[in-house]
Amino acid sequence: MGGLDCSSEQVLVGMDSSDDAAVYKIDEHTALVQTVDIITPVVDDPYMYGQIAAANSLSDVFAMGAKVATGMNIVGFDGCNHPKEVLKEILEGGQSKVRECGGLIVGGHTIETPEMLYGLSVSGFVHPDKIYRNNTPRVGDLLILTKPLGMGILTTAIKADMLSLDSVKNIAYILSQLNYKASVIMQEYDVSACTDVTGFGLFGHSAEIADDRVTIKFDYSNIPIMQEAKEMADMGIIPAGTYNNMSYLKDKVKYAQELDDDIILYDAQTSGGLLIAVSPTDAPKLLKNLKNAGYEYSSIIAEIYQKENKILVV
Numbered sequence: 001m002g003g004l005d006c007s008s009e010q011v012l013v014g015m016d017s018s019d020d021a022a023v024y025k026i027d028e029h030t031a032l033v034q035t036v037d038i039i040t041p042v043v044d045d046p047y048m049y050g051q052i053a054a055a056n057s058l059s060d061v062f063a064m065g066a067k068v069a070t071g072m073n074i075v076g077f078d079g080c081n082h083p084k085e086v087l088k089e090i091l092e093g094g095q096s097k098v099r100e101c102g103g104l105i106v107g108g109h110t111i112e113t114p115e116m117l118y119g120l121s122v123s124g125f126v127h128p129d130k131i132y133r134n135n136t137p138r139v140g141d142l143l144i145l146t147k148p149l150g151m152g153i154l155t156t157a158i159k160a161d162m163l164s165l166d167s168v169k170n171i172a173y174i175l176s177q178l179n180y181k182a183s184v185i186m187q188e189y190d191v192s193a194c195t196d197v198t199g200f201g202l203f204g205h206s207a208e209i210a211d212d213r214v215t216i217k218f219d220y221s222n223i224p225i226m227q228e229a230k231e232m233a234d235m236g237i238i239p240a241g242t243y244n245n246m247s248y249l250k251d252k253v254k255y256a257q258e259l260d261d262d263i264i265l266y267d268a269q270t271s272g273g274l275l276i277a278v279s280p281t282d283a284p285k286l287l288k289n290l291k292n293a294g295y296e297y298s299s300i301i302a303e304i305y306q307k308e309n310k311i312l313v314v
Contacts (some may be wrong), residue, residue, distance in 0.1 A: 002190035012128060015062075018208045019134050020060040020195055023126065031128045035060035036228035038119030041171050042270055046086045050093025051117060051176040054275050056198070057269040058101060061181035063134070063196040063274060064294045066126035067290035071098045073108025076117030090118050101180040127136040130187075135211035137277035141192055143209075143216065143302040144287055146182045146295045147174060147273025149264050150200055150229020157232045167228050174223050174297075175271045181293045182274050189286045190279040197272035201245045205275055205310055206302070207252055210311040216302050218314040220259060224297040232263050241268035265314065273297070277304060 006014040006022075012031055013023035019033035037057040041049045054071070061068050073094060077087050087110075094106045098120070107175070110123075137143075154171050157163050179196060186194065194230050197205050202223070232238075245266040255262070273295070278286050281298055290298040 001205055012131060013133070017135065020063040023064065024132055025128050025199050027129060031126050033061050033064050033066040033069060033124040033296070034122070034125050034290055035058060036074070036119065036121040038117045039270055042170065042175065043158060045172070047093040048091035048172050048176060051097050052172065052271055053118045054094035054097035054120055055176050055178050057122055059179045059198070059271060060096065061122050061237045062179040062193070063132065063194050064126060064182060065130055065132040065187055066124040067102045068103035068122060068124045068254075069099065069121040070104050070106045071122045071165065072106060073110070074117070074119050074158045075108065075110040076115065077110055077111030077256060078106065078114060078116055079112055082116075082256040094118065094120065097176070097178060098117060105215055115242055123226070130235035132194040133193065134193060134208050137193040137209055137304045139214060139304050139306055140280060141277040141304045142280050142283040142300050143304070144283060144298060145197065145202070145224065145273050145274070145277045145300045145301050146179065146290055147177070147197070148224035148226050148297040149267055149269065150226035151175060151270055152242055152268040153229045153232050154226060155270060156239045157228070157237050160237065162227060162232065162237065177294070179274050182290055182295055185293055186274070186276050186286060187277070187290050189282040192279075193277040195211065195275050197269050197275050199241060199268045201242065201266040201268055202275070203249050203253065204245050206312055207249060209275065209277065212311060215305045215311050215313060217265040217305055218302040218312070220257065220314050223265070223298045223301045224299050225261065225264050227272065229267070233261060233263055238263060239268055242266050249312070251312070252310060256313055258313070262314070
């Protein structure tokens with residue numbers, strides 16, 4: 001990455017892969033997990049924006065199977081057009097999510113920017129032998145997705161004021177839902193790989209799971225997709241990042257059926273769900289517990305096969 005080198009026996013997960021966070025071994029029992037992310041506003045309410053941005057930043061630590069320890073605020077604030085009360089609400093929203101998973105905000109940095117930005121640098125801990133990577137699935141495993149697709153399309157629609165207040169509230173709830181409980185639950189089962197679905201969309205992050213070593217076959221009928229996202233996509237309300245994902249991945253995908261809404265499979269997500277590779281024996285039990293814990297959209301969406309001509313089949 002840019003000629004940078006982080007090679008060290010202590011670096012268990014670094015820049016040589018597309019994993020969700022970096023992992024640095026402290027001793028035989030403890031490894032430090034670090035990640036950072038920022039986003040622009042996706043809703044008008046500053047407190048909710050803070051919650052969503054924090055949930056998005058925290059998610060990479062959960063995908064690695066780690067426990068959050070601390071977070072540091074990273075803020076770009078337009079003080080010329082917004083009062084300080086707005087910044088206060090954003091930070092309070094972020095803090096509420098960090099506390100929800102047992103972490104603490106311990107500082108941060110704010111700069112003046114023409115566009116609002118907020119996110120976190122997050123540190124957590126995990127046992128060195130219990131790290132979940134994003135590219136280690138087994139043939140025969142099933143893939144579970146814990147949140148619905150379409151959030152990139154829907155946040156674009158929110159900015160255009162094209163959705164009802166009830167829809168916006170439901171979308172904001174899903175976006176602000178932490179992957180914390182899902183991470184804790186999955187550790188009770190035979191899970192071989194995990195990632196979270198964010199900017200590269202379902203197919204982009206699935207390609208990282210496949211790692212050009214296996215083929216993932218999706219059951220489109222089981223993939224949770226927000227109905228409003230289908231409606232907005234039909235109207236052409238689609239972010240540029242989604243088209244970029246589709247262009248990059250088109251040669252890796254085989255369509256076994258004709259689909260009307262396949263663009264949503266590439267949709268660039270904010271604060272998306274976990275994508276978990278789990279043994280077929282444990283998959284139904286994990287799915288039941290995820291739903292009981294409030295991840296109501298959770299679904300078994302795919303199966304891992306020996307590598308074929310294309311790594312993604314739907």
